[in-house]
Amino acid sequence: MDAVNxxxxxxxxxxxxxxxxxxxxxxxxxxAVGVLPGIGPxxxxxxxxxxxxxxxxxxxxxxxxxxxxxxxxxxxxxxxLLNTPGESASVxxxxxxxxxxxxxxxxxxxxxxxxxxxxxGTIATALLTLFAxxxxxxxxxxxxxxxxxxxxxxxxxxxxxxxxxxxxxxxSLGIGLLVGLIGTEATTxxxxxxxxxxxxxxxxxxxxxxxxxxxxxxxxxxxxxxRHGTVPVIPVTRGxxxxxxxxxxxxxxxxxxxxTFIGFPIGTIPAGGADxxxxxxxxxxxxxxxxKEQFGRGAIEGVAGPEAAxxxxxxxxxxxxxxxxxxxxxxxxxxxxxxxxxxxxxxxxLFQNQGxxxxxxxxxxxxxxxxxxxxxxxxxxLWVKVLQIPRPYLYAGILTFAVLGAYAVSFSTLDIxxxxxxxxxxxxxxRFGFPIAPLIVGLILGPMGEQQLRKALQLSQGNxxxxxxxxxxxxxxxxxAVFLVVGLWLKRRQSRYERALEASLAATEGHPQAAVDHxxxxxxxxxxxxTESIRAELAAEKAxxxxxxxxxx
Amino acid sequence: MTTTDAPGPATARLRWDADRIGNAIFAGVVFGLGVFALAxxxxxxxxxxxxxxxxxxxxxxxxxxxxxxxALVVAALRGQVAPRxxxxxxxxxxxxxxxxxLKLVALMVAVxxxxxxxxxxxxxxxxFGGVAWTLGAKRPxxxxxxxxVIGIGTQLLFGEGLGLFxxxxxxxxxxxxxxxxxx
Numbered sequence: 001m002d003a004v005n006x007x008x009x010x011x012x013x014x015x016x017x018x019x020x021x022x023x024x025x026x027x028x029x030x031x032a033v034g035v036l037p038g039i040g041p042x043x044x045x046x047x048x049x050x051x052x053x054x055x056x057x058x059x060x061x062x063x064x065x066x067x068x069x070x071x072x073x074x075x076x077x078x079x080x081l082l083n084t085p086g087e088s089a090s091v092x093x094x095x096x097x098x099x100x101x102x103x104x105x106x107x108x109x110x111x112x113x114x115x116x117x118x119x120x121g122t123i124a125t126a127l128l129t130l131f132a133x134x135x136x137x138x139x140x141x142x143x144x145x146x147x148x149x150x151x152x153x154x155x156x157x158x159x160x161x162x163x164x165x166x167x168x169x170x171x172s173l174g175i176g177l178l179v180g181l182i183g184t185e186a187t188t189x190x191x192x193x194x195x196x197x198x199x200x201x202x203x204x205x206x207x208x209x210x211x212x213x214x215x216x217x218x219x220x221x222x223x224x225x226x227r228h229g230t231v232p233v234i235p236v237t238r239g240x241x242x243x244x245x246x247x248x249x250x251x252x253x254x255x256x257x258x259x260t261f262i263g264f265p266i267g268t269i270p271a272g273g274a275d276x277x278x279x280x281x282x283x284x285x286x287x288x289x290x291x292k293e294q295f296g297r298g299a300i301e302g303v304a305g306p307e308a309a310x311x312x313x314x315x316x317x318x319x320x321x322x323x324x325x326x327x328x329x330x331x332x333x334x335x336x337x338x339x340x341x342x343x344x345x346x347x348x349x350l351f352q353n354q355g356x357x358x359x360x361x362x363x364x365x366x367x368x369x370x371x372x373x374x375x376x377x378x379x380x381x382l383w384v385k386v387l388q389i390p391r392p393y394l395y396a397g398i399l400t401f402a403v404l405g406a407y408a409v410s411f412s413t414l415d416i417x418x419x420x421x422x423x424x425x426x427x428x429x430x431r432f433g434f435p436i437a438p439l440i441v442g443l444i445l446g447p448m449g450e451q452q453l454r455k456a457l458q459l460s461q462g463n464x465x466x467x468x469x470x471x472x473x474x475x476x477x478x479x480x481a482v483f484l485v486v487g488l489w490l491k492r493r494q495s496r497y498e499r500a501l502e503a504s505l506a507a508t509e510g511h512p513q514a515a516v517d518h519x520x521x522x523x524x525x526x527x528x529x530x531t532e533s534i535r536a537e538l539a540a541e542k543a544x545x546x547x548x549x550x551x552x553x
Numbered sequence: 554m555t556t557t558d559a560p561g562p563a564t565a566r567l568r569w570d571a572d573r574i575g576n577a578i579f580a581g582v583v584f585g586l587g588v589f590a591l592a593x594x595x596x597x598x599x600x601x602x603x604x605x606x607x608x609x610x611x612x613x614x615x616x617x618x619x620x621x622x623x624a625l626v627v628a629a630l631r632g633q634v635a636p637r638x639x640x641x642x643x644x645x646x647x648x649x650x651x652x653x654x655l656k657l658v659a660l661m662v663a664v665x666x667x668x669x670x671x672x673x674x675x676x677x678x679x680x681f682g683g684v685a686w687t688l689g690a691k692r693p694x695x696x697x698x699x700x701x702v703i704g705i706g707t708q709l710l711f712g713e714g715l716g717l718f719x720x721x722x723x724x725x726x727x728x729x730x731x732x733x734x735x736x
Contacts, residue, residue, distance in 0.1 A: 420662070
C-alpha cells in the first residue's frame with residue numbers, strides 16, 4: 001500500500017500543469033526523433049543535457065523520460081511506412097509492418113503498434129511500480145563487492161551480446177572505459193591519460209562522446225552513402241477511427257499481452273536489450289499463430305507482439321536503472337548522467353533519498369503513455385510529414401545542433417575538436433560493425449565500477465577472493481555465465497532465423513539466387529563452384545577426349 | 554543453375570579488399586589503444602599503503618582492449634569481417650563517397666576556426682547551408698536561408714534568452730556595440 005500512496009503523490013506532482021507541459025514536450029520530441037532516421041533518444045537526451053543547468057531535477061527527468069518512451073513509439077512509424085528496399089529486412093519486426101503497409105493496411109499496422117505500445121507500456125510501468133521498490137529495499141543491503149559483481153555482469157553482457165561479435169562489443173566497451181579513465185583520479189588527485197592537455201583534466205564530457213558518436217558519426221556514415229531523391233513513404237488511408245477492424249483486434253490482443261510479458265523481464269536483465277525481446281516475441285507469435293503462412297507477408301500478429309515487447313523492455317530497463325543505478329542501454333546511461341549532474345546518484349538509496357523525484361518520474365511514465373497514444377493515433381499524418389523531411393536538411397540540422405550542443409558544454413572550441421575526433425571514431429565503428437552502446441555504458445559505468453571496486457577491496461583489505469565469495473556476488477557471476485550462454489545461443493538462433501526469413505521472402509518474390517545468397521555465406525553455397533572441382537572436371541574432360549570418347553554435355 | 558559468376562571459396566577468402574584491410578587496421582587501432590592504456594597505467598603513481606591503487610582498473614581496461622584488439626586483428630587476417638551497418642537513409646548499393654565526408658569535415662573545421670570571429674548565428678548558417686548543399690539540397694540558397702534563421706533563432710533563444718555564452722562575432726562588434734543585446 002505504501003507504493004500506492006507514494007504513486008498517488010507522484011501523480012500529484014506530475015499532474016501539475018508545469019510538469020505536464022514538460023512531459024508533453026518530452027514525448028513530442030521523443031516521437032519526432034524516433035520517427036526520424038539518424039537521430040535517436042540517446043543522442044537527443046545527450047544534446048538536451050545542458051537543460052539540466054536551468055531546469056529543476058523533476059522537470060528535466062520527466063522530459064527525458066518522455067523522450068525515452070516517445071522514441072520507442074516513433075520508431076515503429078518509420079519501420080512501417082518507410083519504403084526503402086534492401087534495408088528493412090535486416091530488422092525482423094520491420095518486415096511485417098512494412099508488408100502490411102504495402103498491402104494498403106498501413107493504418108492497421110500503425111494502430112496495432114501504437115495501441116500495443118500503450119498497453120505494453122502501461123502494464124510494464126505497473127510492474128515497475130510493483131517491483132522497483134521491493135528490489136530497492138533488497139538492494140540497500142548490498143555490499144560494494146556485490147555492486148562490483150553487478151557492474152561486471154552489466155559490462156560483460158552489454159559488451160558480449162550487443163553487436164555482431166563479442167570481440168567487437170568488448171572492444172567498444174574497452175574504448176568507453178578508457179575514455180572514462182581520462183581525467184583527474186579521485187583519491188590521489190593525479191591526472192590519468194590526459195596527455196598533458198589541461199582541458200582534459202576534468203575528463204571528457206559524456207555529451208561530447210554521445211553527440212559525437214551518435215550525431216556526427218552517424219551523419220558522416222550516412223552522408224557517405226546517402227540515398228538520394230524523395231523519401232519513399234507508403235501512403236496511409238485517412239480516418240484513424242476505422243483503422244483496425246474487429247478481426248484485427250481479435251488477432252492483436254493476445255500478442256500485445258504476450259509481448260509485454262516477454263519484453264519486461266528481458267528488459268530488466270542485461271541480456272541484449274529490446275532486440276532479443278522483439279525477436280522472441282516474433283518467433284513465438286509465428287509459432288502460435290493460426291495464420292503462419294501470412295508471416296513474412298504482412299501478419300498483424302508480427303507487428304503487435306514485437307512492438308509490445310519492445311516497449312515493455314524499455315520500461316524493464318528502468319528497473320535496474322532506478323534501483324541499482326545500472327544502465328543497460330545507451331539512453332539509460334545518459335539518463336544516469338542527468339541524475340549525476342544534479343548530484344543525485346541512482347542506486348538503492350534513490351527511493352529513500354529522492355522518493356518524490358522517483359515517484360513523480362514513474363507517474364509521468366503513465367501520463368506519457370496516455371499522451372503518446374493520443375499523439376500517435378490521430379496525429380499519425382503529422383509524423384508522416386516529419387518522416388518526409390528532405391534528408392540534406394535533416395542531416396544539416398543534426399550536425400548544426402550537434403556543434404551547438406558540443407560548444408555549449410564549456411564554450412570552448414577545443415570541444416568541437418573533440419567532437420570531430422569522436423565523430424570520426426563513430427564513423428569507423430559503424431563502418432566495421434562495432435556497436436556503440438557498450439562504449440557509452442562503459443564510459444558512464446566505468447568510473448562507478450572503479451569506485452566500487454576500490455571500496456570493496458579496501459573493506460576486504462586487498463583480499464581479491466572476497467569479491468567473489470559474497471553470496472550475492474557469487475550468484476551474480478553464475479547468472480552472468482547463464483546470461484552469456486543463453487544470450488549467445490539466442491543471438492545465433494536469431495541471425496539464422498532472420499536469414500531463413502529473408503531467404504524465403506526473396507524466394508517468394510522470385511529471386512532464387514538472392515535467396516541462396518541470404519541463406520549461405522559466400523563459399524558455403526551449394527551453388528558455388530570450387531576451383532578444384534573445375535580443375536578435376538577439366539582433367540576428366542581431357543582424359544575422355546584422349547580416350548576418344550565424345551565430350552560430355 | 555548457372556554458376557559461372559558465383560565466387561568460389563579461394564577467391565572470396567584470400568582477396569585483400571578494402572573491407573578486410575580496413576577491418577584489420579581498425580582492429581589494430583583498438584590494440585594500439587590497449588598499448589596506450591597499458592603504458593598510461595605504468596605512468597600512474599601509486600600511493601603507499603593503499604589496498605588497491607589507481608592503476609589497477611586501468612590495467613584491467615588495457616587487458617580488455619589488448620585482448621579484443623588482438624582477437625579482431627586475427628579475425629580480420631583470417632578474412633572474417635563484420636557486415637557494415639545499414640540504415641534507412643543508406644543506399645545499400647552505394648560505395649563510400651570520401652569526397653562528401655571530406656567536405657563535411659572541412660565545414661566543421663571552418664566552424665571551429667570562424668566561430669569567434671563571425672559569431673554563432675553566422676557559422677550556423679554556413680554549417681547548415683553547407684551541409685545541406687553538400688548532401689544535395691535542391692536549392693542551396695534556401696538551405697543557407699534556413700540555416701540563417703536557425704542560427705539567429707538559437708542565438709536569440711540560447712545566447713540572449715537563456716544566457717549561454719554564444720559568441721556574437723568579433724567581426725560585428727561595431728554593429729552591436731558592447732553590452733547585452735536587449736535591456
